[in-house]
Structure formats: structure tokens, C-alpha cells
Amino acid sequence: MSITESMIAEAGERLYIQSLIELPSDVTDRFKEMREAEMSELARFQLDKILMNADRAFARRGTICQDTGISSYKVKIGTNAKIDGDIEEALSKGTAQASKKMPTIPHSVHPITKINTGDGTGPHTPIIHYGTLPGSDYLEITAQPVGGGGDLCSAVKMFTGSAPFEDVKKFIIDTVIEAGSKPCPPTIIGIGLGGMFESVNTLAKEAVMRPLNQRHPEKLIADLEEELLELINETGIGPMGMGGKTTCLAVNIEYGNTGTYILPVSIKVGCWLIRRKTARLYNDGTIEYL
Amino acid sequence: MEKHLTLPLTEEIVKELNIGDIVYLSGEVIQLLSPAHKRALEYKKQGKELPFDVTDMAIYHCYTSLSTNECGLNCNFLGASTSAGVNLYEPDFIREFKVRAIIGKGGMNQATLDAMQEIGCVYLAQIGGCCQLVTEAVEEVTEKFWEDLAANLGIKITFKNLGPLIVGMDAKGNSIYREMQAKIDAQKQIIYQRIGIA
Numbered sequence: 001m002s003i004t005e006s007m008i009a010e011a012g013e014r015l016y017i018q019s020l021i022e023l024p025s026d027v028t029d030r031f032k033e034m035r036e037a038e039m040s041e042l043a044r045f046q047l048d049k050i051l052m053n054a055d056r057a058f059a060r061r062g063t064i065c066q067d068t069g070i071s072s073y074k075v076k077i078g079t080n081a082k083i084d085g086d087i088e089e090a091l092s093k094g095t096a097q098a099s100k101k102m103p104t105i106p107h108s109v110h111p112i113t114k115i116n117t118g119d120g121t122g123p124h125t126p127i128i129h130y131g132t133l134p135g136s137d138y139l140e141i142t143a144q145p146v147g148g149g150g151d152l153c154s155a156v157k158m159f160t161g162s163a164p165f166e167d168v169k170k171f172i173i174d175t176v177i178e179a180g181s182k183p184c185p186p187t188i189i190g191i192g193l194g195g196m197f198e199s200v201n202t203l204a205k206e207a208v209m210r211p212l213n214q215r216h217p218e219k220l221i222a223d224l225e226e227e228l229l230e231l232i233n234e235t236g237i238g239p240m241g242m243g244g245k246t247t248c249l250a251v252n253i254e255y256g257n258t259g260t261y262i263l264p265v266s267i268k269v270g271c272w273l274i275r276r277k278t279a280r281l282y283n284d285g286t287i288e289y290l
Numbered sequence: 291m292e293k294h295l296t297l298p299l300t301e302e303i304v305k306e307l308n309i310g311d312i313v314y315l316s317g318e319v320i321q322l323l324s325p326a327h328k329r330a331l332e333y334k335k336q337g338k339e340l341p342f343d344v345t346d347m348a349i350y351h352c353y354t355s356l357s358t359n360e361c362g363l364n365c366n367f368l369g370a371s372t373s374a375g376v377n378l379y380e381p382d383f384i385r386e387f388k389v390r391a392i393i394g395k396g397g398m399n400q401a402t403l404d405a406m407q408e409i410g411c412v413y414l415a416q417i418g419g420c421c422q423l424v425t426e427a428v429e430e431v432t433e434k435f436w437e438d439l440a441a442n443l444g445i446k447i448t449f450k451n452l453g454p455l456i457v458g459m460d461a462k463g464n465s466i467y468r469e470m471q472a473k474i475d476a477q478k479q480i481i482y483q484r485i486g487i488a
Contacts, residue, residue: 056422066419067353103357234480241396
């Protein structure tokens with residue numbers, strides 16, 4: 001028995017569709033918490049409507065937002081998993097099938113000619129990130145399609161190793177203020193700290209995908225997450241940039257060690273709609289949707 | 291203040307709206323993004339007739355997913371896109387075509403606000419990402435224009451109670467976004483002090 005290409009394609013399709021329809025429960029919980037503390041009537045009104053819209057999407061099995069995104073997956077490979085087939089081919093097929101099964105707006109275009117493939121696939125699309133699961137006999141796939149509004153406001157900067165950390169905080173605050181109403185706040189901010197140029201954006205993506213109620217296990221980083229969240233919510237930008245305390249739902253940080261002479265910092269600005277749906281594919285042919 | 295309005299609108303009706311008001315809009319709305327704005331202005335310059343009439347009507351910066359069924363065109367879903375992308379064309383468009391309402395998200399620039407005040411036009415903000423709330427207000431999709439513009443083509447959509455839409459910029463020179471910018475700039479200095487930046 002093994003994990004076949006058609007199993008991977010099937011999971012890729014179903015996870016992509018589910019991720020467009022279902023708002024993760026940690027996000028709705030956070031919305032409700034912040035709504036209670038929100039003083040602006042217009043902000044509360046908008047937060048209520050966002051949750052109402054998510055309920056309707058769930059009930060109708062329709063997309064929450066019209067930006068159905070660029071397909072992206074995280075694949076974690078169990079070291080005892082037996083895979084029969086090409087993972088990338090399978091996830092490309094899954095993405096194309098999803099765009100046929102459910103109405104989406106495929107945005108996958110060539111960067112220069114702007115020619116649209118029409119099915120959400122293309123060179124390096126879907127985007128696929130890999131990891132391993134030591135000792136496991138399954139493949140864990142997460143669909144994490146990404147919309148354009150947040151990425152347009154995201155930023156990366158290379159600081160020197162001697163730069164004071166206040167400058168990094170300023171860069172984060174300035175990026176959020178510059179984004180203003182554009183990324184559909186309340187936002188979810190993922191920050192990649194350290195690593196090198198080639199890894200810092202992946203760290204930021206990892207960070208933004210983490211559930212909002214989980215702080216980083218290291219106290220130093222967890223405290224920084226809370227400090228930045230508080231500072232961002234002091235900007236007063238509010239829901240859709242119309243004012244209020246609810247500018248950001250969570251700041252998540254992932255870090256990697258870096259060189260003595262450099263400090264890469266990546267800020268992934270995400271809108272309130274984070275998409276993540278995970279399944280495990282086992283050697284015995286079963287698929288478990290989490 | 292919550293208001294239910296039906297298109298076409300007049301300058302008088304539009305001037306009664308204030309920033310922060312909640313509006314539900316009924317009638318025919320034209321979906322137009324940046325490339326269609328550009329073409330409409332070129333047509334006007336060349337004296338060519340447009341395939342749609344937007345005078346006293348509303349336009350919507352939105353993306354749509356359409357399909358065809360036995361009744362004709364069907365709208366699977368739609369939702370606002372970021373209006374800042376149309377800043378370049380909107381002031382001329384408002385002046386040339388006397389459009390009364392711009393629907394989008396995120397707000398527009400000072401030049402657009404000036405044109406709105408001059409002509410009598412408002413900016414109505416859809417709550418970003420609330421695709422289901424606006425899709426359920428679609429009564430029918432009647433026409434498509436300029437299909438060569440691909441996803442940026444123009445579409446005529448009839449809505450019943452499209453909303454909630456928030457008046458983000460009114461016809462009297464007020465803008466929530468501009469007011470917010472001043473407040474945020476002041477807050478920024480306080481935040482800088484807290485993180486130890488002079």
C-alpha cells in the first residue's frame with residue numbers, strides 16, 4: 001500500500017475548496033474577543049458583518065471572499081510514508097480540479113505577458129513548501145491559498161547586524177501604517193526574523209499560518225508578539241481603515257539564526273481571512289481531514 | 291444613519307449623505323475596473339458612444355465570477371477590489387460622466403474627493419472580503435461589455451439592497467480616510483516614543 005498521486009490530487013482539491021469556505025475557529029474566536037473591547041460603533045458594525053458573511057459562506061458552501069487567491073500548499077512528508085507519484089503534479093491537478101468544481105477567479109498569470117492559464121496553475125504555481133515528519137507514516141498537506149491584497153502591502157528589509165532593534169520595530173509599524181485600509185484590516189501579521197534572504201519570507205509565511213491563540217514557545221519572542229500587537233492596535237486604523245482599536249488580530253513571529261553582520265526582517269501582511277485546511281494521507285490509502 | 295437608495299441618484303440625494311452613513315443601494319450598477327475606465331475616457335475623447343450609461347448611476351470596483359445558464363448570465367459571486375488602483379482615472383471619469391456613486395473598498399485619493407465635491411458624487415465602501423453579503427443582493431446580470439479586457443471587463447448588474455455600504459467619502463469634501471490619516475500620523479509619533487525612536 002502507498003500514498004498515490006490521485007489521493008494527493010483529491011486532497012489538494014478538497015482542501016483548497018474547504019479553505020475558501022471555512023474561516024478557522026481561532027479566527028472567529030479572536031474576532032469575538034476583540035469586538036467586545038472595541039469602542040467604535042462603526043468598527044463593531046463591520047466586525048459583526050464580517051462574521052455574518054463567514055456564516056453565510058459556510059452555510060452556502062460558497063467562498064468567503066471574492067479573491068480566491070493563488071494556490072499554495074505546505075507538504076510535510078513522514079519519513080516512513082510510501083509515496084507513489086509526483087507530489088507537485090498531483091497538487092497542480094488538485095488546484096485545477098478545484099477551479100472546475102467550485103467557482104473561483106483564477107488569477108495565475110505570466111508575470112510579463114499577463115496571460116492567464118485559466119485554471120490557477122502554472123510555473124511554480126501552486127506554491128509548495130516542504131517539511132518532514134520524522135518517524136510518521138503519513139503525508140500532511142495544508143492548503144493555504146493566498147490573496148493579493150495582503151501581499152501587496154507586505155515588505156522585506158535587510159538590516160545590518162548592528163542596527164538597533166528599535167529600527168526593526170519602526171519598520172514593522174511603518175509597514176502597517178503605510179498599508180492602512182488596503183489589506184482589509186483587521187489584519188493578521190506574520191513576521192520572519194533572521195535566517196537569510198532565502199528563508200526569511202518562508203519564516204513569515206510559517207508565522208502567519210500559526211493559529212492566532214498560540215504564542216511563540218520562547219518567552220522573549222512571545223513578549224515581542226504581544227508588544228507589537230498592542231502597538232499596532234494603537235495606530236487607530238481599525239476595521240477597513242475606518243477607525244477603531246481592532247487593527248490587527250494577531251502578530252506571530254518565527255525566527256531563525258542569522259549572521260553577525262545582518263538581520264533580515266520579513267513582514268507578511270495578511271487580511272482577516274487566513275485560509276488553512278489540513279489533511280493526513282496514510283500509507284493504507286485513507287485520508288483524514290483535520 | 292441607515293438609508294435605502296434606488297438608482298438613478300440626483301445631486302440633491304447624494305449631497306444629503308454624510309461620511310459614516312450606512313447605505314443599501316438598489317438598481318443597475320456597472321462594474322468597472324481600471325482598464326475599462328481608461329477605455330471609457332478614450333471613447334469620450336474620440337467622441338465614440340459608450341455601450342453603457344453611467345450618468346447619475348453607480349459604478350463598482352469589483353471582481354466577478356460569472357457563468358452562463360438557461361436564463362443567460364449568472365453571477366456566482368462578486369466582491370470589491372482595492373479602489374486605490376483606479377485613482378489615476380477616477381477624477382476625470384467623475385467629471386466626464388457625472389457618475390453619482392463609486393463603490394469599492396479602501397477609499398480613494400484627494401483628487402477623486404475634489405471631483406466628487408465638484409460634481410456631486412459619493413464613495414461607498416463595501417466591507418472588504420464580504421463576498422456573500424453582496425452576492426446575495428444580485429438580482430440579475432444583464433450585459434457584459436469589452437470582453438477583450440478579460441477579468442477587467444464591464445458588467446451591468448442589477449442589485450436589490452446592495453450593502454451594507456459605508457459612505458467613506460461624501461460630496462461635501464469629507465473623507466473618513468483623510469480624517470483617519472491625520473489621526474494615525476499623530477498616533478505614529480506616540481508609538482515611536484514608546485519604542486524609543488526620537
